[in-house]
Amino acid sequence: MPCACDAHPLYEVLRRVHGPIAPTELEPGVPGWLVLGHRELPEVTRDEECFSHDSRRWRPL
Numbered sequence: 001m002p003c004a005c006d007a008h009p010l011y012e013v014l015r016r017v018h019g020p021i022a023p024t025e026l027e028p029g030v031p032g033w034l035v036l037g038h039r040e041l042p043e044v045t046r047d048e049e050c051f052s053h054d055s056r057r058w059r060p061l
Helices: 004-018 040-046
Strands: 021-027 030-035
Touching: 004 021, 030 040
Parallel strands: none
Antiparallel strands: 021 030
């Protein structure tokens, strides 16, 4: 398994396959999203429907 310092080639593959936002699994059965695009990151983190620090807004797992 590559170390974190070798992640750039993996990110490039994910961008080619999925675009700026790639699906991921946080743990088995818990889906999530990996934001790879610089322009998309502020957009996603500012949108309360997409991202919230308030755990009361998180969908029950």
